[in-house]
Each structure stands twice: as structure tokens, then as C-alpha cells.
Amino acid sequence: MGGEYLYQQLEGWLLQGILDQRWKLGDRLPSIRSLCSEQKLSKATVQHALQRLEAQGLIEARPKAGYFVSLQPDGVKKPVSRARIEAPRPVSVSDLLLDIMGRSAAFDLLPDLHSGDLPPAIVALNRSIGRALRRQKGEDYQYYDKPAGFVGLREQLALHHAKRGWAVSPEQLCITSGCQHALFLALMASCERGDVVAVEAPGFYGVLQLLEQLGLRVVEVPTSMDTGMDMDALEEVLERWKVRACIVSPSFATPGGALMPEAYKKRLLALAERHDLAVIEDDIYADTALGRSPDPLKALDVDDRVILCSSFSKCLSRDLRLGWISGARWHDRILHLKLVTQLASSNYLQQGVSEYMADGSFSSHLRRQRHELRTNRDKLIASLHTWPEEVRTSIPQGGLSVWVELPGHVDTLSSYMRGLENGVIITPGPLFSVSGQFANCLRISFAHPWNASRKEALGRLPGLLLNA
Structure with missing residues (x-):
């Protein structure tokens, strides 16, 4: 120690505290002022030590909040289960999903828990x-909105996407009743009954519902x-079967928050052009990014094959049933289908959201949300890795949930009813596949703060899942 500089001594002391779990994952370190006072060091020395730890990925600075212990990926075991490639099949979605939705717990461990004040x-x-x-x-209430939606909202969405690297005009956007509606329109416009659609596995169960209703094979x-999505596996699929469309979430795919690299995006678009298929981009989680929101796949679309779908439901409010779609070469047909399936969107709702975006409130909300979601994620992963048996988890850089892989003997589907009896809602892995895979996996959300009730519910999971 004697030969070390003061900042190195402080760095070592803080590092040892993290390793000894004096400060656990997600905990706030002592402030710069308190470290200066307690360690008898200058502000510059303390800042230098903290910056060195931050450069190693051990801590992170949060504006106006201080330094926090961050994830250490080398110490977290990631999921290794992999889906099997099987022949296209019709879709049949489990009634279990309806039960989960009926309990208002698609993104919560607790059924029907509605408490606390409205956030700012x-x-x-x-x-x-x-x-x-x-x-x-006057008589505004007597008139329907245009099929494409309120132009002011489409202008704000175009500005928002421009910040993410996609130059889109308001005329290329259509307002929908949420992202699920946008996906529905995209599939109706690009596919016919009996067509084959490629999806991620594990992937979004809402997509599977749509495929079932439209009579499409998956x-x-x-x-x-x-x-x-594995591009080698996709290429194999496209070589073996005639696929009409591919639904993909490049930015923080559910259930584990995967982020597709740009090289994968370019290969996906090349495969789409070679095999003549529509690419339906589910971009709903992009604005939940814990850092900068990634550019959409649509920004690379030079062949007009990518139909982008999104909404405000994951980044702002589930209750705000407003989404949007950019339909590429299918856009005119999508406008017609929107007229048939929804007729029109609420004018005053669109105008209000447009104003909310224009005055900077939406951008401010996204900045605050990043810090809240990161804190929630870190606490969840730290808790999962204290379980008595080996747990593997994704480490998402966005989205609202982690994918949890448990030992092979665990059956999360059979644990669902046992969880209900104990007041806990789990989202079993098989819901994210049509082929019954991922029985030892589940999705756990970090969308909500870990209050006492949720912490207690999370603490009950090991007994419910591992001791069956």
C-alpha cells in the first residue's frame, strides 16, 4: 500500500468493499463529499478513483444521484438454452396467457396490484x-380523424425517429391503436392465410396470438x-421453406432484451431481399434503452421491405392505446386496412400526446426512466443470483424484463398454479414458443419499483420453483 498513490488506495478500498458486498449491486456508493471527509482526500483524488472504477464497468455515474455499483457481466451466468428448428406449424396459444392478462400481471409478479401516486x-x-x-x-366531436392519423403527432414522431438515425416523413407514418394493432395490420397487408412467418424463439406471445387468428403458420x-435472432439459423429456415414474412425485434427483444448488432441487421436485410420476404420490425422497446436508443432496422432499409411497428405502451403508459406503423411498399394497403379495422383514432388523444412530445416532456420522461429501469434491473439480477441453485439470466440494456434459465428439472408451467395459490404470478417460458420449449425458463419484469410487496413476492419464487 505504501507505494501506491492516494487515488489507487481509495480505488482498492472501494473495490474491496464491492467484492465483500459492503455495497451490493445497485447500491449507491458514499458521496464524493463524504469520501473526501472520511478519507481525508481531495475532491480531485476521489473523482479520479471513481472514474477509474467506472472505466472498468464496476460502477456507474447517474446525474444528480451519485455513483452506483453496476453489473459485473463476468460474474453473471447467461442463459444457454437454444430453440430447435422445426417445420412450420399452425399456432395455438395457451389459455394461460388469457389468465395472466386477466389478472393484470403481464409485467408484474403480483395480481391486480394498483397502488401509489401517479408519476410526474x-x-x-x-x-x-x-x-x-x-x-x-363546435362540432369537432362529430367528425372522424383521417385514416393516417393526426398530422401533428406524425410530425412529432418523425422528429423523434430522426434523433435515432431514421429520416422519415409524416406521410410515411400511420397512427394505430397500439403496437399489437400495428403488427396485425402489417401481417394482414403482407401475408395471406396459410403463409409461413418466421419468428424469434423465445419470442413475443402477442405475435403468436395474431398468427393464430390470421390462420398463418409459424x-x-x-x-x-x-x-x-440467429442469422445462420434464419438462413437455414429460408433455404428449407418458403417464408412470407419475418417478425423481429432488433432493439431489446422480449423476453430477454437482446440487442441486434448492425452486422446482423444488414445480413437480415440481405436475406430478405434474396428470399423476397417482408420484415416486420417490432420496435416497441427501443425507447426503454438504458443508454442511447439504438437506430431502428428501418433506418437501413434501402429496398422498402421493413414495416416498422411501435407504440407508447412500454415506454410511457400501457393505458395509452396509441401506436404507429410505417408500411414500406405495403403502406397504402395498411392505410386501407386501418380504416377497415379501426376507422379512426381519437383526435384529442393524439393532439394531447403531440403537445406532450413537443414541449419536451416525453424526452424528459425517457431520461428519468433510464435511471429507474437500470436500478430495478440491477436489484432484480442481484436477487436472482442469491438463489440456492444455479440461475442464468440475461443482462438486458433495455426492455422491461430478464429471461431466467433454471436447472433442467424445473417446470415453470406446472408451477403456475402453485404460484397463484401463494399470491404470485409467474410468466412461464413455454408461453414464448409454439413448440413447448423453455420449460425451465421464465420471464421476470423489472418495470415496477421493488417495493416491500414485490420484494416479498420475489423472495417466495425459489421455494415455488426449485422445491417442486
Whole structure:
């Protein structure tokens, strides 16, 4: 120690505290002021030590909050299960999904838990919507909106996407009743009954519902929790079967938050051009990024094959049923289908959200949300890795959930009813596949703060899952 500089001594002391779990994952380190006082060091010395730890990925700085212990990926075991490639098949979605949705627990461990005050973002949103409603004049209420939606909202969405590297005009966007509606329109426009659609496995169960209703067949493509859809596996699928469309979530795919590298995106687009298929991009999680929101796949689309679908439901409010779609070469047909399936969107709701975006409230909300989600994620992963048996988890850089892989003997599907009896809702792995795979996996959300009730529910999971 005697030969070390003061900043090195402090760095070593802080590092040992992290290794000894004096400060656990997600905990706030002592402030710069308190470290200066307690360790008798200058502010510059303390800042230098903290910056060195930050450069190693051991801690992270959060504006106006201080330094926090961050994830150490080398110490977290990641999921290794991989989907099988099987022949295309019809889709049949489990009734279990309806039960989960009926309990309002798609993104919560606890059924029907509604408590606490409205967050500032929703208060500001409600004010904007209220002002738009009060501005309604004369017989406005007697008229339908245009099929494409309120131009002011489409202009704000175009500006928002421009910040993410995609230059889109308002005319290329259509407002929908959420992302699920956008995906529905995309599939109706690009596919016919009996066609084959490639999906991620594990992937979004809402997509499987749509495929079932439209009479489409599905072929599942193995997906990595780090990089998303496996391009080698997709190429094999495309060589073996005639695929009409591919649904993919390049930015933080559910259930594990995978982020597709740019090289994979370019290869996907090349495969789509070679095999003549539509690529339907589910971009709904992009604005939940814990850092910078990644550019959409659509930004690389020079062949007009990517239909982008998104909404505000994951980044702002589940109750705000407003989404959007950019339909590429199918856009005119999508506008017609929107007229048939929805007729029109609420004018005052669109105007209120447009104002909310224009005055900077949406951008401010996303900045605050990043820190909240990162804290929630870190606490969840830290808790999971204290379980008595080996647990493997994804480490998402966005999205709202982690994918948890348990020992092979665990059956999360059979544990569902046992969880209900104990007041806990789990989301079993087989829901994310049509072929019954991932029985020893489940999705756990970090969308909500870990209050006492949720911490207690999380603490009950090892006994429910591992001791069956």
C-alpha cells in the first residue's frame, strides 16, 4: 500500500468493499463529499478513483444521484438454452396467457396490484390530453380523424425517429391503436392465410396470438439473449421453406432484451431481399434503452421491405392505446386496412400526446426512466443470483424484463398454479414458443419499483420453483 498513490488506495478500498458486498449491486456508493471527509482526500483524488472504477464497468455515474455499483457481466451466468428448428406449424396459444392478462400481471409478479401516486410523467401527460380535450370546438366531436392519423403527432414522431438515425416523413407514418394493432395490420397487408412467418424463439406471445387468428403458420428461429435472432439459423429456415414474412425485434427483444448488432441487421436485410420476404420490425422497446436508443432496422432499409411497428405502451403508459406503423411498399394497403379495422383514432388523444412530445416532456420522461429501469434491473439480477441453485439470466440494456434459465428439472408451467395459490404470478417460458420449449425458463419484469410487496413476492419464487 505504501507505494501506491492516494487515488489507487481509495480505488482498492472501494473495490474491496464491492467484492465483500459492503455495497451490493445497485447500491449507491458514499458521496464524493463524504469520501473526501472520511478519507481525508481531495475532491480531485476521489473523482479520479471513481472514474477509474467506472472505466472498468464496476460502477456507474447517474446525474444528480451519485455513483452506483453496476453489473459485473463476468460474474453473471447467461442463459444457454437454444430453440430447435422445426417445420412450420399452425399456432395455438395457451389459455394461460388469457389468465395472466386477466389478472393484470403481464409485467408484474403480483395480481391486480394498483397502488401509489401517479408519476410526474403521467400527470404531465394527463394535463396535455386534458388541454387538448378542452380545446375541442363546435362540432369537432362529430367528425372522424383521417385514416393516417393526426398530422401533428406524425410530425412529432418523425422528429423523434430522426434523433435515432431514421429520416422519415409524416406521410410515411400511420397512427394505430397500439403496437399489437400495428403488427396485425402489417401481417394482414403482407401475408395471406396459410403463409409461413418466421419468428424469434423465445419470442413475443402477442405475435403468436395474431398468427393464430390470421390462420398463418409459424417457424421458430433460435434467438440469443445477447444478439437476437440467429442469422445462420434464419438462413437455414429460408433455404428449407418458403417464408412470407419475418417478425423481429432488433432493439431489446422480449423476453430477454437482446440487442441486434448492425452486422446482423444488414445480413437480415440481405436475406430478405434474396428470399423476397417482408420484415416486420417490432420496435416497441427501443425507447426503454438504458443508454442511447439504438437506430431502428428501418433506418437501413434501402429496398422498402421493413414495416416498422411501435407504440407508447412500454415506454410511457400501457393505458395509452396509441401506436404507429410505417408500411414500406405495403403502406397504402395498411392505410386501407386501418380504416377497415379501426376507422379512426381519437383526435384529442393524439393532439394531447403531440403537445406532450413537443414541449419536451416525453424526452424528459425517457431520461428519468433510464435511471429507474437500470436500478430495478440491477436489484432484480442481484436477487436472482442469491438463489440456492444455479440461475442464468440475461443482462438486458433495455426492455422491461430478464429471461431466467433454471436447472433442467424445473417446470415453470406446472408451477403456475402453485404460484397463484401463494399470491404470485409467474410468466412461464413455454408461453414464448409454439413448440413447448423453455420449460425451465421464465420471464421476470423489472418495470415496477421493488417495493416491500414485490420484494416479498420475489423472495417466495425459489421455494415455488426449485422445491417442486
